Amino acid sequence: MNKNKIDIKNFTSEELIKVLEKGKFPKFYAKQIFIWIYEKRVEDFHLMTDLSKENRDVLQNMFYFSNLELLKEETSSDGTKKFLFGLEDGLSIESVFIPEVKRSTLCLSTQVGCKFDCSFCVSGKKGFKRDLKVSEIINQYLFIADKIRPDKITNIVFMGIGEPLDNFDNTIKTIKILTKQRGLCLAARRISISTCGLVPEIYKLAELDLKIKLSVSLHAANNDLRNQLMPINKKYPLELLVPAIEQFSKISNHSVILEYVLMKDRNTKKEDAVELAQLIVETGAKLNIIVYNGSSLDFSPPQEEEINNFKNELNKKGIFFTLRKSRGQDINAACGQLKSKIE
Numbered sequence: 342m343n344k345n346k347i348d349i350k351n352f353t354s355e356e357l358i359k360v361l362e363k364g365k366f367p368k369f370y371a372k373q374i375f376i377w378i379y380e381k382r383v384e385d386f387h388l389m390t391d392l393s394k395e396n397r398d399v400l401q402n403m404f405y406f407s408n409l410e411l412l413k414e415e416t417s418s419d420g421t422k423k424f425l426f427g428l429e430d431g432l433s434i435e436s437v438f439i440p441e442v443k444r445s446t447l448c449l450s451t452q453v454g455c456k457f458d459c460s461f462c463v464s465g466k467k468g469f470k471r472d473l474k475v476s477e478i479i480n481q482y483l484f485i486a487d488k489i490r491p492d493k494i495t496n497i498v499f500m501g502i503g504e505p506l507d508n509f510d511n512t513i514k515t516i517k518i519l520t521k522q523r524g525l526c527l528a529a530r531r532i533s534i535s536t537c538g539l540v541p542e543i544y545k546l547a548e549l550d551l552k553i554k555l556s557v558s559l560h561a562a563n564n565d566l567r568n569q570l571m572p573i574n575k576k577y578p579l580e581l582l583v584p585a586i587e588q589f590s591k592i593s594n595h596s597v598i599l600e601y602v603l604m605k606d607r608n609t610k611k612e613d614a615v616e617l618a619q620l621i622v623e624t625g626a627k628l629n630i631i632v633y634n635g636s637s638l639d640f641s642p643p644q645e646e647e648i649n650n651f652k653n654e655l656n657k658k659g660i661f662f663t664l665r666k667s668r669g670q671d672i673n674a675a676c677g678q679l680k681s682k683i684e
Contacts, residue, residue: 349404350476354523375523407476436481446496452503459571461640464502472508478515500535506542529553540577543585547592556598562616599626604633605643614654634667
């Protein structure tokens with residue numbers, strides 16, 4: 342049915358202007374269409390009444406509106422919601438909605454699978470299938486935003502399945518749709534990209550100066566341990582990653598957030614905390630500590646004493662940090678766990 346049509350949600354407003362101009366449509370149509378799709382949530386050209394009837398018929402034959410298929414939805418006792426979506430080619434992805442007192446965060450996926458195979462992460466264990474299209478990323482937002490109304494999504498994190506900076510162009514286009522006035526009008530400062538540490542792309546992102554935030558999955562502050570946990574470190578070791586972090590902070594005027602997942606008997610020793618403290622001082626980064634949330638791999642959460650000892654070492658070094666609570670543990674809300682369970 343849509344074989345010869347174009348998915349209109351793959352375009353930014355600037356791209357749509359160019360496409361419509363080639364078709365001899367008025368330039369202002371792009372703005373009006375974006376308002377219908379992203380503000381009014383109308384996905385039928387025949388209902389876009391400020392376009393001429395003749396042009397509505399032509400547009401209806403040119404474009405189609407893609408959507409995701411909801412395969413499964415789970416709600417945690419803490420309010421976290423996890424969604425498993427089916428794609429047009431039969432593959433699937435996940436999104437997670439995390440409500441809190443003062444904000445509500447949506448975690449988006451950018452790829453089907455992941456190339457980087459971090460040892461503690463379920464997402465990469467079945468290999469990389471493909472990048473998500475812009476429409477497949479933005480449709481996660483649209484579906485969930487409509488699903489949770491009247492509640493609102495206040496923050497976006499690109500921290501789901503896949504590496505956002507490995508799908509660089511489509512991730513950036515999605516951010517433009519999320520933030521531009523003709524799109525969904527979210528504040529850029531409320532959007533964060535999480536990366537495993539793709540150094541060239543961090544520099545590239547810094548130069549775009551989108552005013553968004555960047556978090557880096559660190560999990561170890563020395564190369565030997567990080568090589569074991571995150572194979573990407575062999576290509577981009579800390580001596581390359583740290584200058585990239587510093588450059589992003591300099592250009593964006595935002596401190597990069599370092600994410601450090603505490604895993605029992607893996608990265609919680611005194612020397613691990615000391616090395617981490619040194620890295621925080623060197624980069625001026627902010628630190629988020631997260632207790633490991635998973636049970637399907639050869640990793641487990643540390644005991645309370647192990648967590649407290651690690652925190653105490655950081656406190657001795659004068660390091661400020663945020664201890665993030667693991668959310669949705671009863672619904673396997675860590676990336677890839679629902680998908681893996683269904684499969």
